[in-house]
Amino acid sequence: MTNLRAKHKQDRNLRIVEAAAELFRRVGYEGARIEEIAGMAEVSVGTIYNYFQNKGEVLVAIVSMEVHEVLAAGLRIIAKPPKNVGKAIDALIATYIEHSLVYLSKEMWRQAMATSTQQPDSPFGKAYSALDRELANQTCSLIMKLQQQGSARGEIDARSVGELLFNNMNMMFIEFIKREDMTIKELLTAIHRQNRTLTLAIAK
Amino acid sequence: MTNLRAKHKQDRNLRIVEAAAELFRRVGYEGARIEEIAGMAEVSVGTIYNYFQNKGEVLVAIVSMEVHEVLAAGLRIIAKPPKNVGKAIDALIATYIEHSLVYLSKEMWRQAMATSTQQPDSPFGKAYSALDRELANQTCSLIMKLQQQGSARGEIDARSVGELLFNNMNMMFIEFIKREDMTIKELLTAIHRQNRTLTLAIAK
């Protein structure tokens, strides 16, 4: 039995993340005590701090799993996007946003974003930024794909446009998670309206 | 001597904010102990918590002063914007961003943004959102002004375009404060590039 050590490590890591995910969902991020997470994961408090720099990082680890699913869903849209530029962009954005609340509550998103802003250089702060960059890249890829399909003008800079669309969506998503009463539908409608001028300008 | 109570209140509030501002600047947000802020302000720890819900809110109060200055500077640009659409937008954005680091360090911005995301419903969380909205409105106003001046197409939706431009800038600003090595110049160049397709589309 080689690498018993590595196996234990993986086990403990998983147990910590799962315990935290359940507690966060049940009592919220602030309500979850590290000591209780440790108890549920059958690990000591110190061990949690051996795996994660602080409480926020445990949450960002959960976010990271969620975003990976979002990225996978995004890939499927890009593989076969609607011909119409506006519809294609709407489809990608709707996919991102509808997937975003499957595992995470608005409160969890708020905490995760706050942590990644507060500590951009911590391991998970970096991981979070990397995920954001991947999502932005995916948005740029969609624009390029639309250019290849002949539905978007070839002369526009796909990267700039993709970043602009992604940043706007991201900022609107932040507003969305800050407002407990805002619905996904309202969010999507608002973003669609904001994008309209630009999508008309890049459509062929 | 009527309203001695109100006067004391105002005095203490000011002393707390000024003490905090100095300490934050000198030792950073994390390094500033509430007890020391209290000492400098000649107030007890409890009193600080009577005026502010928590440490983060003290910082957001400082940010709020800074943003009010930014808004005033923005007004001056809108009063007499460059004729060229691209130049006008660049000018407004440059004004915002160059003013943003006068009193606040990147670290202070990170903390303030984190707090306002974490606690959107606290008094200062709301104040922060309101300021953001005012800035967005100002950006929309610039677009409308450009339409009136005849430099931007009349048929575009100024509000949508303004929000899109502002949200992109805001998101880029967040990236900027997360990266200690990124310069204002780099930031402005990146935003300019992202805006180009849209500004070309709305220019007459």
Add this chain to the structure above:
DNA sequence: TTCTAAACTTGAGTCAATTCAATTTCGGAG
């Protein structure tokens, strides 16, 4: 098999934000 050092875990202790019951101060009615 036995031993050693490196890697990992542990939980009592530290530290700093936040709370709250007791105390003080203020406005104005009598």
Add this chain to the structure above:
DNA sequence: CTCCGAAATTGAATTGACTCAAGTTTAGAA
């Protein structure tokens, strides 16, 4: 001028995240 209750202040006590010195486990060399 005196006194009462509301409003504000106070700082010792509480709370909970985080640390670190001591103890335990594992890989693999002898």
